[in-house]
Amino acid sequence: MRKLFLGALMLWMMAGCEPQPKACLDWGDTLEAGTTLNLESCSEDFDFLTWEFSDDRGYIGDNVERIFEDETSLSVRLTAYSDGGYRTDNVTHEFKTSFRYIDRMEVIGTSDFASFRLAMEGGSWSAGGAEGTFTEEAPFVLYVWPDDKQVIESTRNGGFTVYGVRNGNTSNLGSSPTYNFETYKENPMVLESNFGLTFKVFWRFRD
C-alpha cells in the first residue's frame, strides 16, 4: 500500500513538472513601418506567448502579424508561459519603426560616362565623376540619403532606372523589374546593365 502511494505520488510529481519556458526575441533594433510584419520569437519550451506592445496593443500567439503605421519608438514585452501557465519567462525588447529609404547606388564596372542618374517614382538623383573602373571594394557611389523623401512604399509596386550622361547625351542604361515592395525586401536591389555595369541600389532605415 505504501509503495503504491509513493509510486502514485512520484508519477503525479513527474507529470506536474513543466519545463521552464524561455522567452526570446532576436529582432534587430528597427522594424519596417507601413508594411505587414509577421513577428516571430525564438522562445523555447513554451505553451503559449503573450505580446504586449507599448502602444497598448496585445496579442496571444506564437507569432504576431501587425502593421506599424508610423515611425516611432516602441517596446514589446514577450511572456512565455508553460503548459497551464504556472511558469513564465519574459523579455522586453525596445525597437523603433522606420520606413525604408533609398540610401545609395553603387556602380561596379568600367564606365566612360561623365555622370549617372538614378530615377525612381518620386525623384531622381545624379552624381558626376563617373568615369573610370570601379570594383566591389571601391565602387562608384551615388548618395541619396539623407534625402529622406524617397521612401520605398510597401503598398506600391515600383523599380528604378539608371541613366548615364556622356558628351551631353543621356543614355538609358537599364531598368529594374517592377518589384512588389510588400514582399521584395532584397538589399541591395541589383541591376545588370548591357553596358557591362552593375548597379546596386541600397535601402536603409532611419537612424
Added chain:
Amino acid sequence: MKHFSVLLLLFGLLFNGVAQDSTKVRFYVKGSSDFWIKLDGELLPVRNVQMITPGLHDIEIWSPMHKKYKGTIEVPVKDSISYYQELKKDPEYIQYLIQTDEYKRKVFIGKTAPLFLAFSGAVASPFLHSMRKRWHEESIKENFKSQYFSSNVTGAENVTRRYNTVNAAFFTSLGLTGGGLIAYYFTRKWVEKLDKSVYRQQNPFTVEMFELGMNPVTNTPVVGLTLNF
C-alpha cells in the same frame, strides 16, 4: 365364509380404511437456514419434512445463532400437517453482532475512511490538476484579452471563477490524500490491536461447534464449523 372375506376386503378398499401409523409434518422454523430437530430424545434427519407418529411428543429444535427450543408437539392422525416455530436469537449472538458492528465502525474510522479519502484524493488530484492547468491557462488568456482587445470582462471573470473552483477542489484532493495517509499512519496501530469478536456456539444435538468470526484480511464475517471429539 369365503364370500364374506372377499366382501370385507372390497369394503376396506372402497373406504380406504388402511391403518395410518405416521403423519407427514412439514416444519417451518424461523431461525437460520439450517435447523436440527430432536423428537423424544431422538435426532431426526436434517430436513424440514418428517414422518412422525401421531400423538404427543417432546420436541427440541435448534438452529445456529438461536436458542434451543424445547416443547411438545401434538401430531394428529392426518395425512400432513404444518408445524411453525420461531426460535429466539441467542443473546450471545446479539452481543456478537453489537461487538462486530462496533469493530467495523472502528475499522472504518481508523482504516477504511482514511484510506478511502487518501485514495479518492490521489485518484482525483491528477484529473483536477489537468483541469486546473487548463482553466488557469484560460484565465490568463481571457484576462489578457479583456485587458487588450476584448470587452467581455464577464467572460474573463467567469473563467477566473471556474479556475478558482477547480483550484480549490485540487488542493482539497491533495489535502484528502495527505490527511488520509497521515490519519491512517496514526490509527493503523490502534486498528491492528482491535479485538475481532468471535461467536461460538455448540450444536446441542451434535459435537459440531459453530463459529462466526471476522476474516482478518477482508474484515468480513466468516463461518466456521468445527468438530469436537
